[in-house]
Amino acid sequence: MAEIIRIGAIDDDRMLLDGLRSWLCQLDDLRVIHVATTVDAFLAAAADVQVVLLDLNLRDHSVPAENVALLRAAGFRVLMVSAIPDPEHVLATVEAGAAGYITKDNDLPTLAAAVREVAAGGSVLTPELAFILSRDRRPTRPRLSPQEQAVLTAYAKGSTLQAAARQAGVAYGTARAYLERVKRKYSEAGRPTHTKLDLANRLREDRLELDNLGKET
Amino acid sequence: MLRATPEDAPARTFGLLVHMLVGIRLVQLLPWPIALAVGARFMVADPVLPLTSYALQTVWSLFYAIRALRTGTLPDWVVTTDVLVAAACLVMSGRGWAAANGTSWGNSAVYPAIGVALSTAVVWWPTRAVAAGVSLALCYVIGVLPELRTGGSIIASTAGNVLSLVGFSVVAGLISSQLMRSARTAAATTAAMLDARERAAAQRARYEERQSQYRILHDTVLSTLTAIARGADYGDRQLRGRCAAEADLIRSMISNDTEPTTSLAVELALVVHHQAALGLRVHCQTADMPGELPPSVIAALAGSCREALNNVAKHAGTDEAWLTAHGGPGGEITIAVVDRGRGFDPRSLTGGLGLDRSIAARMIEAGGTSFVDSETGQGTSVELRWPK
Numbered sequence: 001m002a003e004i005i006r007i008g009a010i011d012d013d014r015m016l017l018d019g020l021r022s023w024l025c026q027l028d029d030l031r032v033i034h035v036a037t038t039v040d041a042f043l044a045a046a047a048d049v050q051v052v053l054l055d056l057n058l059r060d061h062s063v064p065a066e067n068v069a070l071l072r073a074a075g076f077r078v079l080m081v082s083a084i085p086d087p088e089h090v091l092a093t094v095e096a097g098a099a100g101y102i103t104k105d106n107d108l109p110t111l112a113a114a115v116r117e118v119a120a121g122g123s124v125l126t127p128e129l130a131f132i133l134s135r136d137r138r139p140t141r142p143r144l145s146p147q148e149q150a151v152l153t154a155y156a157k158g159s160t161l162q163a164a165a166r167q168a169g170v171a172y173g174t175a176r177a178y179l180e181r182v183k184r185k186y187s188e189a190g191r192p193t194h195t196k197l198d199l200a201n202r203l204r205e206d207r208l209e210l211d212n213l214g215k216e217t
Numbered sequence: 218m219l220r221a222t223p224e225d226a227p228a229r230t231f232g233l234l235v236h237m238l239v240g241i242r243l244v245q246l247l248p249w250p251i252a253l254a255v256g257a258r259f260m261v262a263d264p265v266l267p268l269t270s271y272a273l274q275t276v277w278s279l280f281y282a283i284r285a286l287r288t289g290t291l292p293d294w295v296v297t298t299d300v301l302v303a304a305a306c307l308v309m310s311g312r313g314w315a316a317a318n319g320t321s322w323g324n325s326a327v328y329p330a331i332g333v334a335l336s337t338a339v340v341w342w343p344t345r346a347v348a349a350g351v352s353l354a355l356c357y358v359i360g361v362l363p364e365l366r367t368g369g370s371i372i373a374s375t376a377g378n379v380l381s382l383v384g385f386s387v388v389a390g391l392i393s394s395q396l397m398r399s400a401r402t403a404a405a406t407t408a409a410m411l412d413a414r415e416r417a418a419a420q421r422a423r424y425e426e427r428q429s430q431y432r433i434l435h436d437t438v439l440s441t442l443t444a445i446a447r448g449a450d451y452g453d454r455q456l457r458g459r460c461a462a463e464a465d466l467i468r469s470m471i472s473n474d475t476e477p478t479t480s481l482a483v484e485l486a487l488v489v490h491h492q493a494a495l496g497l498r499v500h501c502q503t504a505d506m507p508g509e510l511p512p513s514v515i516a517a518l519a520g521s522c523r524e525a526l527n528n529v530a531k532h533a534g535t536d537e538a539w540l541t542a543h544g545g546p547g548g549e550i551t552i553a554v555v556d557r558g559r560g561f562d563p564r565s566l567t568g569g570l571g572l573d574r575s576i577a578a579r580m581i582e583a584g585g586t587s588f589v590d591s592e593t594g595q596g597t598s599v600e601l602r603w604p605k
Contacts, residue, residue: 135504158539158555
């Protein structure tokens with residue numbers, strides 16, 4: 001039996017939060033520990049959670065990417081959740097360090113799998129996030145190789161990784177590596193080192209991630 | 218389809234009149250050289266004047282004819298010059314002839330002058346045309362004035378020519394103005410009819426759009442709200458699913474600031490909504506949707522998506538599908554309907570044949586293409602592209 005994953009959730013809809021709690025109750029290894037309607041309220045409680053499910057557009061008009069940055073700075077892994085895919089903000093949150101993005105119309109197994117992946121220190125590239133990344137037209141977008149773009153585009157249509165690999169003409173393992181690289185390019189694009197303080201934070205972040213990886217293996 | 222524009226009728230009529238004037242003018246240059254060629258001899262007082270007159274009239278008339286045939290127009294300056302040349306020739310030619318010859322058909326300036334009077338009648342009717350006709354008649358009289366003193370038959374033939382110069386222009390003016398008037402009436406009627414037809418079509422389109430939106434709302438959102446209001450005993454999950462589908466539908470119908478709502482987006486939302494009601498969860502995402510598409514293309518794309526999703530529900534053994542659509546810079550569109558179900562072996566003939574046929578036919582008819590990609594155990598992907 002795996003260790004229980006402690007989850008926090010931030011959404012301005014109380015009903016959704018309650019629904020989420022009872023929904024995840026069905027699974028033995030996931031538990032919602034703390035919920036809040038704003039990021040400030042969530043941070044004030046200093047809850048001991050591993051993964052925060054963060055609604056993309058909160059009603060307090062906070063900037064999604066700043067919300068992610070605040071939670072990341074506090075040491076939380078963040079999984080974005082939203083009803084409306086809003087490409088601009090989704091891209092910004094991914095670059096701000098969100099581990100993944102998932103729409104609210106997904107079923108429990110999909111959500112649970114994403115939470116487990118994020119809790120384990122991985123990142124989640126859902127087809128909906130792949131679609132937004134594949135249609136990224138900003139001049140500042142991370143540069144992708146033609147093969148990376150091909151796998152990403154095929155995967156963004158909803159194909160299984162196996163089918164996406166076949167359509168792009170690469171091996172399954174290669175396709176998986178490409179998608180991971182795409183995701184990494186995006187999270188790295190959002191971490192420019194401006195100052196020595198930033199650099200120190202970056203090192204601390206990386207070390208944390210390494211430590212966590214060490215624990216799990 | 219060739220559609221005559223309403224402006225055509227008067228332009229065509231005027232063009233016809235210009236051609237007629239040019240024809241008359243060229244024919245009117247012929248009698249004099251023909252008479253000389255067949256051996257007619259005239260008594261000439263001063264050969265320089267009639268020859269100069271004829272040469273001037275010929276050169277100018279050729280210029281006039283070529284210009285008119287090329288441009289199809291007779292601007293004021295051409296008609297004015299025409300009148301001045303004809304007037305000068307009438308005087309010169311008349312003075313050049315010996316007594317009793319200037320009033321006969323031997324006077325080479327008279328026939329072209331009648332042609333000039335006709336063209337003023339077409340272009341300048343009525344006041345300036347009549348004035349021009351009278352002026353030409355006067356110049357003719359001035360030219361042949363020395364001969365009039367001989368009296369008798371000379372007076373009669375002079376009166377005949379004067380009457381021709383004024384009378385022909387009046388008759389031509391009356392007829393051509395009548396022709397132009399009926400052409401303009403026809404044009405105005407056609408324009409009004411086209412306008413009315415377009416207005417009616419626009420009105421009908423608006424009405425139909427509104428009706429179809431009402432119908433959509435009635436069948437979806439209204440029925441869900443009514444069910445909730447009556448205390449529908451759905452499971453929480455199912456009710457939420459239905460509300461989410463309605464929300465997606467309304468969202469796609471209302472234009473938001475990120476993407477203009479196209480009727481393709483609405484059609485796709487309807488297709489997805491329909492599948493959601495039947496129990497297939499469709500993850501729908503769009504980007505850079507084209508602003509406008511022909512209705513036949515929208516119908517083919519939406520119909521193909523419906524068909525592809527029906528196939529997922531029937532054959533894929535899954536309750537989940539993805540529909541992604543994105544436009545390109547040139548107004549093209551690509552739509553993919555993908556599932557992660559059981560798929561089929563593309564080398565077996567039975568697998569996706571029905572699917573391929575019904576969708577491919579629709580897309581080809583609308584000027585697009587479709588591709589089906591599958592492998593046993595890897596799901597199926599149907600991709601639609603327009604244009605080809």
